[in-house]
Amino acid sequence: MSAVETQAIPLGGPGLAQERRLVTAIPGPRSRDLLARKAAAVAAGVGHTVPIAAVAAGGGVVVDADGNSLIDLGSGIAVTSVGNAHPRVVEAVQRQAAQFTHTCFMISPYEGYVEVAEALNRVTPGAFEKKSALFNSGAEAVENAVKIARKFTGRQAVVAFDHAYHGRTNLTMALTAKSMPYKSGFGPFAAEVYRAPASYPLRDGLSGEAAAARAIDVIEKQVGAANLAAVIIEPIQGEGGFIVPAEGFLPAIAAWCRDNGVVFIADEVQTGFARTGAMFASELFGVEPDLVTTAKGIAAGLPLAAVTGRADIMDASHVGGLGGTYGGNPIACAAALASFEAFENDGLVERAREIGEVLASRLEAMRAGDPRIAEVRGRGAMMAIEFVDAEGRPDAALAGAVARASIANGVIVLTCGTHGNVIRFLPPLSIGDALLHEGLDVVAAALAANRQEVNS
Template sequence: MASDRTPPRLYARGMSTSIAPVTTPLGGPSLPQERRLETAIPGPRSQELLARKAEAVAAGVGHTVPIAAVAAGGGVVVDADGNSLIDLGSGIAVTTVGNAHPKVVEAIAAQAAQLTHTCFMISPYESYVEVAETLNRLTPGDHAKKSALFNSGAEAVENAVKIARKFTGKQAVVAFDHAYHGRTNLTMALTAKSMPYKSGFGPFAAEVYRVPASYPFRDGLSGQDAAARAISMIEKQVGADNLAAVIIEPIQGEGGFVVPADGFLPAVVEWCRANDVVFIADEVQSGFARTGAMFASEHFGIVPDLITTAKGIAGGMPLAAVTGRADIMDATHTGGLGGTYGGNPVACAAALAAMDAFENDGLIERAQEIETLLTGRLREIAASDPRIGEVRGRGAMIAAEFVDPETGAPDAALTGAVAKACIAAGVIVLTCGTYGNVIRFLPPLSIGDDLLAEGLDVLAEALGTV
């Protein structure tokens, strides 16, 4: 452990000398795979960093877990005080392949030693092309596809809308209730929830319309009925002749991990195809093995015209993409797409390594195993606690919605208290949902069964004491 005089920036170096090597499942740093609390959370060193953060970082940049992270791998995150927390968040579905996965680390180091940047729009390089080729192959559908690379999920969504508008010559875009698509001006307009994502940041981009999504737990509608409701509103309030694109997350993320009723997405896609409207699947959070399929769209039998990806694509490096029908992707004039850092060579190298792992290391199957473990234990807890209104999700993208057992009304206070208690006990969980009443489980696919079970035991204990 670093001495008390070690500057905070060296905590990670000090920590590394005190961690015994232990093999972790599916790769990652050799960290002991255990929940371990050396101090209360936050410990003194974490408190020092948080104090510095308060002085140096804009107040609008919040944090969920009050620690100073110094290492992560397998299913744990280690802080500067020596605490080892079970990771059920994956940095919001980013480290799906596992934090510091050996293939990703090796690829990053090799590429960084060769070149770190030329800008693909200035001097192209093979890794960008290879990422595009891989995305064209892996995304749903066997039609001709092309891709363009960007930096973040919001940037990918914004460019997907640009492409759809250019292709159709129309301007209107339809998004859905409970949607989250990003924090840029256009993507804030697409996002449904005001606080904290939109409040006070308007005016927002024009020609964005919102219709109800399928939320079976709350609306009780079949997929066909929910689709008919949405389509009727689109036809009456927007009109197909004005509509460039419909965008939706196949499984809604920040809105509460809402899984639409069977038949909802296919009916919306069918209507889009019949009316020359581009259907965009936002798979930023749900893509790359997260849901027990390479992409969540596969669960519903749909083939998007365009698909946006980011988060898990590059094992923690910033990268995003729009992939879709070649004729749509080619509608934009030369120079209309791009960006200085989009498709950075180091990020591309990481993505190729991560996608290789997703495809060849059994991670899709691992996500399916995690689904069985998570849903089984959560439903067992829910059977004896009516405050859990529903357990839902796919793969390693599972949620529990908390409600007032008498009325079924969302219970955000309970949700926040349970999440806070879990974090204090050394388990990282994240909340979400339009009503703030959902705890989501996004473990890295490198986590072991024992840590998953222990994390859920902590959740059950927290629920019993709140």
């Protein structure tokens, strides 16, 4: 029995003590034991950001095997939006597991899958008839959205954008813009994937209309509307740096797609389910996508994903053309239905807006006193700061240093950005204001300490 297993494990969920507590340096001895076992047993390509052995989580904290309690500003990359071990989710999962764990929906259908599809059809943007299909991961949802669009249009080409992230499978790596660590050495990639310039107001200085015109010009010249099955975009780009497009960009791209018979796919895997202060980020920009891909926050940590969209497009595939052995697993569906109840009945959309106000205020205060922060951006509980050096160039070293110092002092933060120079904030919507402020205090102190080290 390992050292991790011999320690008493605290219960998770909202009953967990909501405090930052450092009992040991991070990583502590029990966490180091697990990390050594990881190095020996797990493929080297599977990395980790926070060097701890997690044993419990809930509210706004993650507790490790050494008894350290870290403030969670990452939510497992926007997954545990309703909070870890949410009571509704725990009860629903336990009840379903006691009934049955699997039949394969393609063999013996069950109500949970249908209920999740009905809920998605109801809550996703668009006042039109919709249908859904369930899968296991965001990348799988994106792959199937492309399949559906190709089948519906009879065309092959797909356009993605600069700074995009859509997954790690072969097709989704082709759609993803960033080489390291996602694509380097893994090619060749799927064919008929093209890239257009995105709207990046900090870097391009363009209005939404001008940025859309630039992108459309590239698409028309390099691909041709007659060859194009779909355009796919994250309404707010995630891994690319939480880039919020200029006002008017997304509606212009969607309108061009509509006028040219091109399927407009919104990848809401990271932005979906109340994260941005709207149920879906597309709503913030007045866009009704033809297809929406979802995952992450959909099932509070259980593997589930979906494609939802216009019924005529979703029905384009022949029978048997969509599916998968585990797609829409009954336990994951139970978790999703419990999560939907929380999103719709517990005021989580409003809570995301409140968190966004705190994040924006605190981060803007940091930026006002520090020219190394080029921009604070995002929506709701999906905010970020971009770091630059004295010449305005991306400063990945600073972002990494601040993130490492924050983690060492008990606050989980994540970096992102095409250049790795962005820190993103994705707290669970269950976090309390006091804990959120304390976490931001730690980040601010890490930033200030870095400046003092540089100047000393």
